[in-house]
Amino acid sequence: MSGRPHLRACREExxxxxxxxADVTHEMRNVLSIVGENAGLLDDQLALxxxxxxxxxxxxxxxxxxxxxxVARGTRIMERFSRFAHAADEEAASSDMTAITxxxxxxxxxxxxxxxxxxxxxxxxxxxxxxxxxxxLQHAVFSAIELILDSLENGQVVTxxxxxxxAAAVMSVSGSVTGGGELSGRISRLSAVINELEGSVETSRxxxxxxxxxxxxxx
Amino acid sequence: xxKEKVLxxxxxxxxxxxxxxxxxxxxxxxxxxxxxxxxxxxxxxRSYDAIILDFSMPEMDGIETLRHxxxxxxxxxxxxxxxxxxxxxxxxxxxxxAMDFLEKPAEIQKLMEKIQQAKANKMLLxxxxxxxxxxxxxxxxxW
Numbered sequence: 606m607s608g609r610p611h612l613r614a615c616r617e618e619x620x621x622x623x624x625x626x627a628d629v630t631h632e633m634r635n636v637l638s639i640v641g642e643n644a645g646l647l648d649d650q651l652a653l654x655x656x657x658x659x660x661x662x663x664x665x666x667x668x669x670x671x672x673x674x675x676v677a678r679g680t681r682i683m684e685r686f687s688r689f690a691h692a693a694d695e696e697a698a699s700s701d702m703t704a705i706t707x708x709x710x711x712x713x714x715x716x717x718x719x720x721x722x723x724x725x726x727x728x729x730x731x732x733x734x735x736x737x738x739x740x741x742l743q744h745a746v747f748s749a750i751e752l753i754l755d756s757l758e759n760g761q762v763v764t765x766x767x768x769x770x771x772a773a774a775v776m777s778v779s780g781s782v783t784g785g786g787e788l789s790g791r792i793s794r795l796s797a798v799i800n801e802l803e804g805s806v807e808t809s810r811x812x813x814x815x816x817x818x819x820x821x822x823x824x
Numbered sequence: 825x826x827k828e829k830v831l832x833x834x835x836x837x838x839x840x841x842x843x844x845x846x847x848x849x850x851x852x853x854x855x856x857x858x859x860x861x862x863x864x865x866x867x868x869x870r871s872y873d874a875i876i877l878d879f880s881m882p883e884m885d886g887i888e889t890l891r892h893x894x895x896x897x898x899x900x901x902x903x904x905x906x907x908x909x910x911x912x913x914x915x916x917x918x919x920x921x922a923m924d925f926l927e928k929p930a931e932i933q934k935l936m937e938k939i940q941q942a943k944a945n946k947m948l949l950x951x952x953x954x955x956x957x958x959x960x961x962x963x964x965x966x967w
Binding site: 631634638641642643645649671675718 | 836838842880881882908928929932
């Protein structure tokens, strides 16, 4: 594949990586801000103790617990980002769509919350394996979530369902939309990503619910 | 001297909780709000020397909240807290009426200085408004 479409696809993947990277830095800043303020509060307590006030052990335990909680949160964020980033290591690999959907849904969460919406994921307990470009799989899932999210109003729900059907992973991403909105351009870009995975995407709009169904062959 | 009255607006509850504790320990009278909507309600009920406002919040972000705040209360001193400070963001915030903007995490000392500056700005505005009022009265009475 060469020429403009390929260049555009590369830029879109780069933009996707940048978007997720920016999200992660934002979340980590929040974690570090909270850790920093709690450390500052610890300093304040120690300064009071140096001026003769007895140390408040309950307060110290509370501060310690808060810092521990934020470190655990930061660790989860970085572990997830590491999985996401390492998906770019290989051109094609056997990937678990259940795990990929979980990771991408977690990473999309900030966008969903900022839009004033909720995300509900109905995922199987077992792994669903497909052999494909892992990074492109993540890109496809995120693009589908984003497309539905951008069509929703405040308070709505993005619903993700994933199942194995024969030799394929089938994912639907849906939400109740009130307006029309021009989506054909975005759907054709999502289709281009899915086509790279030798899969397909179908769109349906019934009773005000817009659904995207992504089918990825096992490969 | 009267305590500074501050409204801290951020959807990260653990952040507002710990920062408000530190500010209270420094003699500041702090209220918190977890959203732009909540901030607008609180401002109706109380006069604040400074509003510390997070840039990135669900539903109504910091810029939108700032817009509504200064529309109803042009004298409000708003300090925006952003996780990623760019010149464009800063210019947009100042143009909309923010007093200043700081990058998170902000040092408590710097934040306290900004709060004190906000209080001084507000007192100056109040004095100017009083002077205008007195001038107006004197003019109507031709004194």
